[in-house]
Ligand code: SAM
């Protein structure tokens with residue numbers, strides 16, 4: 001076929017996958033001049049970045065490949081690739097089930113996609129590489145493209161926690177951190193291009209141990225302090241953290257680093273010690289409570305969100321009630337909750353799953369109602385306060401308005417007296433109304449700046 005011109009990427013799963021897709025697009029723009037297409041029908045190269053955390057996400061991939069096979073029948077030169085966790089898990093087996101696939105790469109080999117694409121275009125046949133090289137990935141990727149004032153920065157890969165239900169350690173490999181200076185350089189480069197807020201990413205981002213030449217590895221707390229000193233960076237977030245690694249230094253950062261956003265996603269999964277033990281999730285609930293109390297002492301008003309799994313094998317009514325009680329006690333902000341999905345190859349897959357599906361669904365609905373209740377109460381309590389908002393873009397619903405996020409990660413839409421000029425700036429916004437999925441407000445004249453507004 002002629003040289004490919006357009007690339008379409010479909011991404012399933014977590015922010016790490018979003019980040020990986022963006023970096024793959026950057027790499028292919030650099031190597032082959034590929035531009036992003038809006039729809040698969042317009043593209044010459046089709047990639048799907050997959051997730052295997054739950055069965056449903058995994059199955060979506062094969063339905064997508066079915067649709068793409070039809071496109072390839074019409075245009076046989078189209079190249080189809082599969083990346084991410086399903087690719088890592090299935091390897092060659094993907095091609096057995098979907099022979100239309102030309103290349104398969106894992107989460108740690110996406111920087112090799114340009115070379116694999118070359119091989120396919122030269123007629124060398126399909127390419128599969130789902131190995132786990134450690135360092136190479138970030139050394140080989142071009143500098144990340146900048147799209148607006150916020151950016152993700154991946155600081156570590158993989159997970160070594162082996163929660164009994166989770167497939168991630170097997171698909172993404174063990175924890176591996178990027179070098180401290182390498183990450184800081186990326187932050188400096190992004191800030192120079194107008195980025196004002198960075199989110200450090202990792203499956204277990206607080207396990208970050210960034211190598212430093214001639215010294216001890218740097219912790220996430222040290223990275224946060226250093227990034228806060230980078231000119232232009234006004235806000236820092238990180239996700240996802242594991243509760244067992246909320247070190248004292250990291251908790252203290254909420255007192256010492258004003259740029260650190262007043263929001264922490266700290267997955268607890270269950271409010272029952274018995275279930276946490278089966279999940280292989282230390283720490284137990286009491287230690288989690290203690291961590292939250294220390295965080296709130298260092299940063300009053302910090303919002304805490306979590307992931308929850310309901311219907312884990314053997315979860316009793318009492319265990320589930322303990323989860324609901326913890327939700328009320330902590331007052332979690334907008335959180336994620338899932339029905340347990342059995343993942344073959346994980347230890348929990350061996351446990352007898354005796355809870356009827358209808359019961360699992362009922363528990364999920366009850367938990368989600370409780371979580372929604374807390375989230376809307378938190379939003380309602382923000383009405384009348386002044387929040388520091390990073391202005392990101394024109395509002396999706398009404399382009400005459402601007403849209404940004406508060407420190408606790410809520411979308412705020414507001415009329416702008418200065419039009420698009422405010423994009424990329426921090427402004428103080430008075431919150432006037434709490435809607436189900438967003439807030440509405442108005443920019444506060446500068447003489448009132450400082451009231452209530454936090455990171
Ligand atoms: N590193 C994070 C942590 O500290 O827990 C979690 C990353 S995991 C990919 C994202 C979320 O997916 C988990 O927190 C968990 O709630 C959910 N998850 C993982 N495996 C699951 C499974 N087998 N069934 C249902 N939900 C699952």
Ligand code: F3S
Pocket residue numbers: 159160161162163166167168169203204242
């Ligand atoms: Fe999965 Fe637990 Fe790691 S949920 S990503 S094994 S911390």
